[in-house]
Amino acid sequence: MKKRTLLSMAMVATMMVATFAGCGGGREGATETAETQTTETTEATDSAAEETTADMPGFDAGATIGISLPWLGTQNWKEAEEMFTTQLEEAGYTPLVQAADNKVTQQQQQIESMIENGAKVIVVGPVDGSQLGSVLEQAKEAGVYVIGYDRLLENTTGVDGVVQFGSVKTGELQAQALLQGLEEKKGDKPYNIELFGGGPADPNAPNFFKGAMSVLQPLIDDGTLVVVSGQTEFTQCATVDWDNAKAQSRMDSLLSGFYSDKEIDGVLSPNDGIARAIITSCENAGQDIPVVSGLDAENESVEWVWQGRQYSTVAKPTDDLVKKTIEIINSLQAGNGMPSTDVTADNGVIEVPIYELPPVVVTKDNAKEVFANDPSRLDLLK
Ligand code: BGC
Numbered sequence: 001m002k003k004r005t006l007l008s009m010a011m012v013a014t015m016m017v018a019t020f021a022g023c024g025g026g027r028e029g030a031t032e033t034a035e036t037q038t039t040e041t042t043e044a045t046d047s048a049a050e051e052t053t054a055d056m057p058g059f060d061a062g063a064t065i066g067i068s069l070p071w072l073g074t075q076n077w078k079e080a081e082e083m084f085t086t087q088l089e090e091a092g093y094t095p096l097v098q099a100a101d102n103k104v105t106q107q108q109q110q111i112e113s114m115i116e117n118g119a120k121v122i123v124v125g126p127v128d129g130s131q132l133g134s135v136l137e138q139a140k141e142a143g144v145y146v147i148g149y150d151r152l153l154e155n156t157t158g159v160d161g162v163v164q165f166g167s168v169k170t171g172e173l174q175a176q177a178l179l180q181g182l183e184e185k186k187g188d189k190p191y192n193i194e195l196f197g198g199g200p201a202d203p204n205a206p207n208f209f210k211g212a213m214s215v216l217q218p219l220i221d222d223g224t225l226v227v228v229s230g231q232t233e234f235t236q237c238a239t240v241d242w243d244n245a246k247a248q249s250r251m252d253s254l255l256s257g258f259y260s261d262k263e264i265d266g267v268l269s270p271n272d273g274i275a276r277a278i279i280t281s282c283e284n285a286g287q288d289i290p291v292v293s294g295l296d297a298e299n300e301s302v303e304w305v306w307q308g309r310q311y312s313t314v315a316k317p318t319d320d321l322v323k324k325t326i327e328i329i330n331s332l333q334a335g336n337g338m339p340s341t342d343v344t345a346d347n348g349v350i351e352v353p354i355y356e357l358p359p360v361v362v363t364k365d366n367a368k369e370v371f372a373n374d375p376s377r378l379d380l381l382k
Helices: 003-017 031-034 046-052 075-090 105-115 133-141 165-186 204-221 244-258 272-284 299-307 320-331
Strands: 041-043 064-069 094-099 120-126 145-149 161-165 190-194 223-229 266-268 312-315 345-346 351-357 358-365
Touching: 031 223, 046 145, 064 075, 064 105, 075 299, 075 320, 094 105, 105 120, 120 133, 120 345, 133 145, 161 165, 161 320, 165 190, 165 204, 165 266, 165 312, 165 358, 190 204, 204 223, 244 272, 266 272, 272 299, 299 312, 299 358, 320 351
Parallel strands: 064 094, 064 120, 120 145, 145 161, 161 351, 190 223, 190 266
Antiparallel strands: 041 345, 312 358, 345 351
16 A cells, blocks of 8 residues: 555544544543543634633732643653743743652642742643642632643643643654554555553543544554554553653563564554663564654654654654743733633633644654754754
């Protein structure tokens, strides 16, 4: 089958499956409501959009701005820590930046102390999207603006808006790149594949998986793709805490359990750290490297993509996300309220205004183009 045919089939499939793509998207550790809700973004009604631009009180130009990050375990969060610190200082604010080591209680305490320290805005990338409800409502009662960063804040009225890259779209891009790589590198179908998801507490993880499955499921159904282990539910494929070591040991077990007499052709990976763990596991098992997707354009994976060791990643530049967030903080500081946006997401309780940026897929073919304005990544391509 020609590449174009496979990809366009995948796109039609995306639309067909959209109606039942929720299956297999259950979340370990999430509440019943969070499990059944969809976080897909929708166009806001006029009234919802208007509400976001209502007059709101501004604050002092040197105010404290709290930044609460979930952990520093992947490059994007380390970049966020640095960029928020530098760029908020440059803008004249007093940044208070903390990371929670993937622990919900630690993050709740950090947010409480940001409120006590007089923060006017608290920007939150949650460890667990649905576990911060009361502390965020406390922040709102104290007159603090709350902005979700990179991940949705679920089951709470204590959120003014969320800045993020399209998460369902990210999963679609990962799956489309996987298909493209299989065609390019692995010859005739059918292709043996396995599926990995991210941390089940992170609202992005089921959405990445949902987007990917909207592309892959029809090709699994028609036999083009064979998930040899049969593990296709998000709960079976998720990687608790986005822990690379856990992903590597799951891959080791899949290979020893299902591939002793088979070749693995491709693996859906939700981010770069997990992609490298999967590739390492395959190398250790003496398999040829399968086509593996990724996310974040981490330096090490950009090198691996360039060397042909990892097939693809998805760029979601931290600098763009941080700049967008600071733009919103500036609007709040000036008393202009939240900027208007056409996109909202149901967080289980309210429709949250979403400020959505587009993720971009990266393979060896377009890497130079994608990183044309990112000198440090461009430098890795040699
Ligand atoms: C982010 C990814 C990151 C992952 C693990 C997700 O919410 O969107 O960029 O790789 O968390 O830290």
